[in-house]
Amino acid sequence: MNDPKSRKDKFLNNLGTKTRYSLSQDSLKVFNLSENRWDAYKLKSLKADSLIIEFKGVPNIFIKRHFNLDTIPDYDAVVVASTPCFGICPIFEIIVTKEGKVSYHGEEYLKNEGHYTSHISKSEFKNIMTRFKQANYMNLKKEYFTMVTDCATVYTTFIKNGKVVQSISDYAASSPPEFVYAYNSLFNLEQKMEVSAREVPDYxxxxxxxxxxxxxxxxxxxxxxxxxxxxxxxxxxxxxxxxxxxxxxxxxxxxxxxxxxxxxxxxxxxxxxxxxxxxxxxxxxxxxxxxxxxx
Structure with missing residues (x-):
């Protein structure tokens, strides 16, 4: 995070979703990217489709999910937008197409504020689409809401043949975790891209x-x-x-x-x-x- 004296200039630095790990006998070590250190966990069980580790005496159970994506349709573009919260939630709108074209508007709490265009590879787009298909995006509800205050709303819209085929509102990350994981992958995409300024008429x-x-x-x-x-x-x-x-x-x-x-x-x-x-x-x-x- 940059200058702490200016709230407006703050933004969350994206460190990605992958890191190093080390596995030995009854111990799992994971490299903490934000603290630049190794965190150790006691390994209780490791199987082909499950993992149980213990941290500070509390067991954490992880189950490997299997997805059948053949019945879930592809889309041509996805739009993700996030609104303000009581904090430094990034405020932005981004659209990514199957050709890899990116159009982006960053309002506040981001590395790049303003209107930009960029490009990602088709394989990167496929990875994004796979995450949303794993969330079974076409069968989700239109709105997810939790009775808490001061959180952001994330809007996600899917486009096929120029039409909106699905559009979802999610307040306070109340939707299924697979869907939250999917749209979070676009939150800091602007930090990983080479962006070019874009002219947008004032009106x-x-x-x-x-x-x-x-x-x-x-x-x-x-x-x-x-x-x-x-x-x-x-x-x-x-x-x-x-x-x-x-x-x-x-x-x-x-x-x-x-x-x-x-x-x-x-x-x-x-x-x-x-x-x-x-x-x-x-x-x-x-x-x-x-x-x-x-x-």
Whole structure:
């Protein structure tokens, strides 16, 4: 963690999920990356699918899970967004596609704050997808919640063929541990990538948080990850003079923006100075999408 005098400048340093270990007779030693030391545990039992160790007189049991991933569908992109908490929870939005393209916005408590793009390998994307498939992401509930205060909410959205196929809200890490493990792998991805600054128009930046209201034939409060998917599509879209039926209205907090009218594919941006511009994102993002639809 950097300068302790400035709360705003703090961020958690990602040390990864792998480390060295040593196994001998009845002892297991694990190298503690954060303390730069070896931690010793008494080995009680070691089998092909289970491990029991003892630490300070308390047994810890680990069971190896087996997953059947063949029945769980792949996705084309995943979006993860984390909101503020009472502390230094990272506040960010990130989208990673199967081609390895990364679009990222870091708001606070991160190494890289601002708008960036980057790239990961297809094998890295496959590892991320495997974690979510191990969590059986398509069969999870829309919302997980625990009655505690001051925790962050993590929103995760999965995209297939341009549509939202699943979207999940998780407050205070209340979802199954496999799912928490999966989305945590994207929390500090920005620390491991070479990032390039990205130009995002001021009118597409949310003054508070990427959370929008979608009104029309279907009224939806879009989650942070869902909103970021649409905003990211607008940033990557092409300006056009196309006229279209304005079926939906999107609004969010921005001092320059009045609202956005859309049919799902074309988005006409109404600015408060009276000007407009229309963006073609190349596909209908709204029709057939399975939004989280939180109250």
């Amino acid at each position: 597409l930046y949310n003054d508070e948080i990427y959370y929008a209201s979608l009104k029309g034939r279907k009224n939806v409060h879009l989650t942070t990850s869902e909103t970021f998917y649409i905003i990211n599509s607008l940033v990557e879209g092409k300006e056009t003079n196309k006229t279209f039926k304005e079926e939906y209205t999107i609004t969010y907090s921005n001092k320059l923006l009045e609202n956005i009218k859309t049919d799902g594919r074309y988005y006409k941006i109404y600015l408060k100075d009276g000007t407009t511009k229309t963006i073609d994102v190349g596909r209908n993002l709204l029709e057939g999408s399975n939004f989280c639809e939180l109250e």
